Amino acid sequence: MMIRKTLGGRELVSWVVPAAVLFGAVVPAFSAAAPDDKRVQIEAAGDACSLRYLESGPMDGLPVVLLHGARFTADTWVKTKTLFALEASGFHVYAIDLPGFGKTKCPEAKADVFLKQLFESLGITKPVLVSPSMSGRFSLPLVTVNPELLAGFVAVAPVGIPRFEKKLSSITIPILAIWGEKDRVVPVAHAEMLAKAIKNTRKVILKGARHPSYLDAPAKFNAELVTFVTRCSTSQKD
DSSP states (O other), X not given: OEEEEEETTEEEEEEOOOXXXXXXXXXXXXXXXXXXXXXXXXXXXXXXXXXXXEEESOTTSOEEEEOOOTTOOTTHHHHTSHHHHHHHTTOEEEEEOOTTSTTOOSOOOOTTTHHHHHHHHHTOOSOEEEEEGGGHHHHHHHHHHOGGGOSEXXXXXXXXXXXXXXXXGGXXXXXXXXXXXXXXXXXXXXXXHHHHHOTTEEEEEETTOOSSHHHHSHHHHHHHHHHHHHHHHHHHXX
């Protein structure tokens, strides 16, 4: 249930949901202002690109970078309450409009260097990277070549996994592979591939959910994500 309030002229949105208890973690109900809508200059195809992103959460929280699929944008993570769930759990969240999508009107970026440029431009150090569907073409080159740049990786049925199969075993960071049971775009067998190749992988199949599992089962998706990011944050502090 959504509750809207105004405080000091700024709208606050409260989402009251049943506590989801998964593997000892509780995702609380939360109250949060709309995220900051920002832009940063990066290079794309040799030209300057004004990239749009949303940012929220405490500055000292573990950074979480949310990418998106081909039919979605940064705003998707507001609609699914994922951004607010992470913020309420103490994490610093960046939701990105990838080049050519949403409000980022610029040429296609080089997939193999884009995320490195983004992290450097925003001053992001060792985030948890959340990568659904199409965004796999940006995330998989990074996680297979420079996994040390990440605290954890959330594979939300990203495209391209078989192409990187030979490099998967070199990944040692925590992995959450989360798929919809009824995914007809990226087969659940690709989640099995990750789980077999990478020891530190947790595989989650959301019952009844399709390819964009975060739309069909947002509460379960968010609970699993918060649990995983909390684990990554604890590991970083040890």
